[in-house]
Amino acid sequence: MSFLSVTPDAVTSAAGHIGVIGSALSTAxxxxxxxxxxxxxxxxDDVSAAVRSVFATYARWYQAASxxxxxxxxxxxxxxxx
Numbered sequence: 001m002s003f004l005s006v007t008p009d010a011v012t013s014a015a016g017h018i019g020v021i022g023s024a025l026s027t028a029x030x031x032x033x034x035x036x037x038x039x040x041x042x043x044x045d046d047v048s049a050a051v052r053s054v055f056a057t058y059a060r061w062y063q064a065a066s067x068x069x070x071x072x073x074x075x076x077x078x079x080x081x082x
Contacts, residue, residue, distance in 0.1 A: 029066045
C-alpha cells in the first residue's frame with residue numbers, strides 16, 4: 001500500500017524550491033571563494049605561515065566539496081521541473 005501522493009502543483013513547487021536553494025548555494029560559494037582563497041598574509045613568522053597554510057588547505061577542500069555538491073545538485077533541479 002502506498003502513502004505517497006504527488007500532484008503537479010507539488011512537483012512544480014518543489015522544482016522552484018530546488019532552484020532557489022541552488023542559487024543561494026552558488027551565491028554563498030562565490031562569496032566564500034573570495035574570502036577563503038584571498039587571505040592576506042599574517043605576521044612573518046613560521047607559526048603564522050603554518051596557520052595560513054592550514055586555512056588555505058581547508059579553503060581548497062571546501063571549494064572542491066562545494067563544486068562536487070553543485071555538480072550533484074544540478075541535474076536534480078533540471079529534472080524535477082520537467
